[in-house]
Amino acid sequence: MYDILIKNGKIISGLGNPWYYGDIAIKNNKIIKIIRFSKEITAEKTINAEGLYIAPGFIDGHSHSDLFILTDPLAEQKIMQGITTENVGMDGMSVAPIDEMNIATWKKHLSGLDGNPEIEWNWRSFSDYLNVIAQAKPSDNITSYVGLGTIRLKVLGMTDREANDNEINKMKKVIIQSMEAGARGLSAGLVYPPGSYQTSSEIIELVRAIKEYNGIFNIHIRNESNHIIPSIKEIIEISKKSEIPAIVTHFKVMGRGNWGLSEEAINLIDNSRQEGVDITLEQYPYTACSTMLHAVIPPWYHANGSEKLIQNLIEDKELIKEDIQNRVDWENYPKISGWENIYVSSVENIDNKIFEGKSIKEIASMRGISDPVDAALELLIEEELAVGMIAYCTNEKEIINIMNHPSVSFITDGLLGGKPHPRVYGTFPRILGRYVRDKGIISLEEAIRKMTSLPAEKLRLRNKGKIEEGYDADITIFDLENILDRATYENPRQFPLGIEWVLVNGKVVVEKGRHTKAQPGKVIISR
Ligand SMILES: [Zn+2]
Numbered sequence: 001m002y003d004i005l006i007k008n009g010k011i012i013s014g015l016g017n018p019w020y021y022g023d024i025a026i027k028n029n030k031i032i033k034i035i036r037f038s039k040e041i042t043a044e045k046t047i048n049a050e051g052l053y054i055a056p057g058f059i060d061g062h063s064h065s066d067l068f069i070l071t072d073p074l075a076e077q078k079i080m081q082g083i084t085t086e087n088v089g090m091d092g093m094s095v096a097p098i099d100e101m102n103i104a105t106w107k108k109h110l111s112g113l114d115g116n117p118e119i120e121w122n123w124r125s126f127s128d129y130l131n132v133i134a135q136a137k138p139s140d141n142i143t144s145y146v147g148l149g150t151i152r153l154k155v156l157g158m159t160d161r162e163a164n165d166n167e168i169n170k171m172k173k174v175i176i177q178s179m180e181a182g183a184r185g186l187s188a189g190l191v192y193p194p195g196s197y198q199t200s201s202e203i204i205e206l207v208r209a210i211k212e213y214n215g216i217f218n219i220h221i222r223n224e225s226n227h228i229i230p231s232i233k234e235i236i237e238i239s240k241k242s243e244i245p246a247i248v249t250h251f252k253v254m255g256r257g258n259w260g261l262s263e264e265a266i267n268l269i270d271n272s273r274q275e276g277v278d279i280t281l282e283q284y285p286y287t288a289c290s291t292m293l294h295a296v297i298p299p300w301y302h303a304n305g306s307e308k309l310i311q312n313l314i315e316d317k318e319l320i321k322e323d324i325q326n327r328v329d330w331e332n333y334p335k336i337s338g339w340e341n342i343y344v345s346s347v348e349n350i351d352n353k354i355f356e357g358k359s360i361k362e363i364a365s366m367r368g369i370s371d372p373v374d375a376a377l378e379l380l381i382e383e384e385l386a387v388g389m390i391a392y393c394t395n396e397k398e399i400i401n402i403m404n405h406p407s408v409s410f411i412t413d414g415l416l417g418g419k420p421h422p423r424v425y426g427t428f429p430r431i432l433g434r435y436v437r438d439k440g441i442i443s444l445e446e447a448i449r450k451m452t453s454l455p456a457e458k459l460r461l462r463n464k465g466k467i468e469e470g471y472d473a474d475i476t477i478f479d480l481e482n483i484l485d486r487a488t489y490e491n492p493r494q495f496p497l498g499i500e501w502v503l504v505n506g507k508v509v510v511e512k513g514r515h516t517k518a519q520p521g522k523v524i525i526s527r
Pocket of ligand 1: 062064090091413
């Protein structure tokens with residue numbers, strides 16, 4: 001007797017092969033049998049998947065659920081779009097390991113990104129943090145990188161200078177401890193302080209530490225706009241010298257004048273792959289990016305921590321404005337997108353909630369301020385940095401161009417707070433509805449591969465990402481005819497249509513389009 005039998009559906013293995021008919025028998029948390037006609041098989045529960053596709057559960061390789069998974073373990077935004085495993089600790093900014101003395105500054109620093117839910121940061125080491133997640137009993141599986149910025153904070157604080165040998169050795173030790181606790185690898189966010197203060201040679205030294213742990217290096221590159229080519233070259237160099245596989249996350253080219261450069265960047269990557277450098281890409285399918293609003297302040301004002309940054313915003317206002325206006329030696333979002341294309345996605349203060357979903361330019365006029373930059377700085381001061389943003393930065397032609405690269409896997413990179421970027425609700429259904437069914441940009445099986453076996457392979461998730469006997473029963477069953485990402489920029493908090501059933505570790509988490517409130521997710525630490 002099996003626990004669950006899924007009948008009459010079209011199976012997509014996750015490997016990119018054409019769908020086939022088969023029935024799937026599940027016992028405990030595993031796929032035990034896949035056969036064409038299952039007349040002899042009995043199970044406690046039978047799912048009729050007639051007219052539906054059965055795929056491995058989707059894997060979100062870039063998630064910002066680091067804190068919200070503790071307060072909202074049902075992970076509805078993810079589960080309802082068919083995601084069964086999400087990977088946190090992104091952009092160099094994991095929430096662990098962390099020392100008591102750094103918690104206040106790091107909390108503030110991350111508040112525009114991961115939100116600021118009411119929880120006590122009662123973990124210190126990376127392994128403590130993973131235990132805290134396990135205790136929260138999430139609905140989906142969680143894995144995590146450890147962030148290079150977090151590691152640097154622990155050893156050097158927010159200081160803007162090169163690390164010395166002694167400090168590099170200390171950082172290596174922390175990396176090794178975190179890898180031993182189960183980190184999948186290292187993440188970097190080279191636009192975000194203090195990660196942005198790290199030189200290539202420091203990064204190469206540190207990345208080498210994960211070699212014997214089968215680790216990977218995932219990078220938000222130093223610049224995704226005017227300096228994208230040297231930024232890609234830097235990653236090629238790091239991967240080559242450290243001999244560690246590198247993933248360029250949310251690959252895109254920002255800024256109208258730069259859009260053609262994606263082709264040149266992809267050529268660079270293809271050529272380096274041919275020479276034996278293991279570099280791959282990740283993508284989300286939207287023309288707007290999303291991050292913390294304090295990314296509009298040049299990195300050199302972030303040195304010495306969040307309190308000091310707020311002080312800088314008050315005392316050095318004119319200098320900061322001048323630098324935003326004139327300097328291009330950093331990822332200058334206002335220059336790339338324009339204040340009219342930068343929107344506030346989340347704030348903390350009730351009085352400021354009216355600004356969620358408004359552009360900085362609109363906010364300026366709502367407040368009777370003539371220069372939008374003043375509105376942005378004011379809001380950051382009032383909110384003590386806890387502001388999320390959405391910025392329109394690329395176009396659909398570019399998205400389509402990048403989507404077809406064989407190394408691209410799909411990610412949400414979704415921030416959860418306020419009026420969020422719709423990608424946190426809609427990414428995977430959007431690929432299937434808009435780019436597979438409606439536009440025919442990518443085949444169904446290839447799209448599923450980029451959501452399942454490809455990210456599983458990158459993250460070294462051994463029994464996930466495929467519909468195969470012996471694999472974990474993480475399964476997403478969907479209706480391709482009706483699949484639709486309903487989340488929009490105007491109204492993002494909407495679950496998609498067409499994700500009919502989701503199983504995590506053999507337990508039903510979505511039944512006929514509804515979350516069952518089951519919490520069978522696990523923290524994955526094995527390699
Ligand atoms: Zn991110």
